[in-house]
Amino acid sequence: MTRSNDPRASAPKKADSLEADSLEQQMVDLDLSAADKRFLRTLHQTERQLNEVLDEAQEPGDLQQHVSRVYKQLYPPD
Numbered sequence: 001m002t003r004s005n006d007p008r009a010s011a012p013k014k015a016d017s018l019e020a021d022s023l024e025q026q027m028v029d030l031d032l033s034a035a036d037k038r039f040l041r042t043l044h045q046t047e048r049q050l051n052e053v054l055d056e057a058q059e060p061g062d063l064q065q066h067v068s069r070v071y072k073q074l075y076p077p078d
Contacts, residue, residue, distance in 0.1 A: 020044075046074045 023044055027037050053066040 016048075042074065046070060049073075 023040070027040060032040070049070045050067060053063065053070060056066075
């Protein structure tokens with residue numbers, strides 16, 4: 001895979017850190033359970049992965065394979 005020329009794909013990691021800090025603060029403010037926090041962290045990470053896949057996909061088949069892989073990671077078979 002090649003990286004996209006999209007400027008969002010090369011955004012500084014500092015923005016990611018600020019976003020994660022904001023998510024953590026929101027969860028503290030809402031007094032969420034540990035299980036809820038873990039779910040939201042996983043959901044947030046998966047959303048970021050899906051966005052990266054969408055940015056990087058060159059061929060329609062590539063996109064389908066990558067999205068499928070990310071969903072399988074998020075929702076493994078029982």
